[in-house]
Amino acid sequence: MPDSLAPAFNLPETAAGESPLRITLVTDAWAPQVNGVVRTWTTIIGMLEGAGHTVTVIAPDRFRTLPCPGYPEIPLAWYPLHKVAGMIRESRPDAIHIATEGPIGLAARIHCGRKGLPFTTSYHTKFPEYLHARLPVPLAWSYAGMRWFHNGGKGMLVATETLRRDLDSRGFRHVRRWTRGVDTDLFRPRDYDQQAPALRDLPRPIILSVGRVAVEKNIDAFLDLDLPGTKVVVGDGPLLSELKRRHPDVVFVGAKHGEELARHYAAADVFVFPSRTDTFGLVMLEALASGLPVAAYPVTGPLDVLTPAVGCMDEDLRTAILAALDIPREACRAYALENGWDACARQLLDSLVTVSAS
Template identity: 65%
Template structure:
């Protein structure tokens, strides 16, 4: 089957959406499917205000139409609600072509945190965008419940997986020559975008023993680095380097209250790192009642309690998440609909 995926999030961005879509592409191709990615790097683009690393396609309609018609896909999946997503949605509606969408990001909460736009207005826009979708794919039951309460329908599950070969316990990364060798322990780690919507300030303000470290880039990085000289900020890390940064820490602290899943949670757990987070959708769905983490309204107490968790429990929990299962869920969300037929 030829599947066309439209996404405003793509490399060189580094985030959970990009990693999820890139892995999906790899898994689908390994299963014999043909995947066509329609992403900003194939269009003239401009930097997103306040997020220059995010490129926004400029007037993509005509070129996107040609790309879709040249590909003649069996299914169209629109992954994001940016300029490419809206253009693809418009194209499909005008031609009565069914499509699926995904709710990767809680944009209403992000927009409210950044620009104080009322949630009711942003959710109205999201309902309009996704309302025409044949299936809205969400990662967790918690997010499905939230969207259902806000009037969304036609929701299907598309969970996430983790590369347990890359992200694994690495004793060598805990040695003196590892990434955190000179820091007092325990080491409390945050990995992700350094941005206001991630609520990272809640982590930085915690009174914790040992050391706090931040891996990631984003619009708040330089400001927070100046305000918190006691915290080690190392910028973005990738591949083996990122995996070693996880494995060299003691606790993963996840302060976000707005993530739909939190792929970094699985990466931390697979590395043998216990999780401390708020008891909100995302962490609740990933951790649940597992002993691999502590979820509480008091993030400091959660972090202190997580220090005592056996790393093997964390690793065992992560092994229950696979990308193969995630990809099968994605395909199951496409299969109820007839493949698209294109005229010669």
């Protein structure tokens, strides 16, 4: 794992009599990509390794890649099947987890199926809905492919109860909850001089959105609203140039990471999560930890992450935003403090132990 991604969390060391695991993680999402999936895995890997387990990551940085159509910043492995099979054999895994349904994940799924190797998967993205938003592909076709991919495993990990129920109703098997966490030391309320300088003196309220600037994030629903104060967008993506042209009143600051990202959260007054297709939305926890109330649609992700004490959900996003401005920042921070990474790491580890012992 790159040093710049090394987290500062620790899972309790392997208990006496409990053997450390050799875990092979297969993922198409990895550095230099910056998103909730990558942040989750880099944090969890650091915790697992700190507890004495060995994690081998099979990711795009180990392959010849091509840019993803429409998302040139996302590298896709080119014909990875043979190489993935060799990497899995060399890692001698006690447990295999396939995190994504991209080319590398698909190669691992095929190899495990051929060899009868048990594995688990995780469902980070509503891929059928994402694909449907860009291409005329029926949802039923995509979900059929997703069922084949995930139902071959011993367990499918999802972030929320709403998503678990939805996938269960669509014929997915062995669906298990896998919570998320937030770094409450990095993401925290800050004094004026610790906030992002570019945002400090903008007209209030500062209404912030953080995420990929792409069609599936539904960011237009936020930017088209008539709102007081200043709209700020943190992130990069294929729609950035077009949205800058269409919304000259919006402050686009580009992608931000780590301390710089935390300073941007701290400078805002309310956080907007306009996506209807994310399975969780880690940025909502980051915003809450920074003391920001959240406004969102009442859909999977927000329905499970937010409570009326820290967020407002409404099909009229403007109504949700204006109502969220009245939520005390202290309540948001207190709620986030209850959502650390320890439970997330333990749930994953427990699932992998079950698979390795099967």
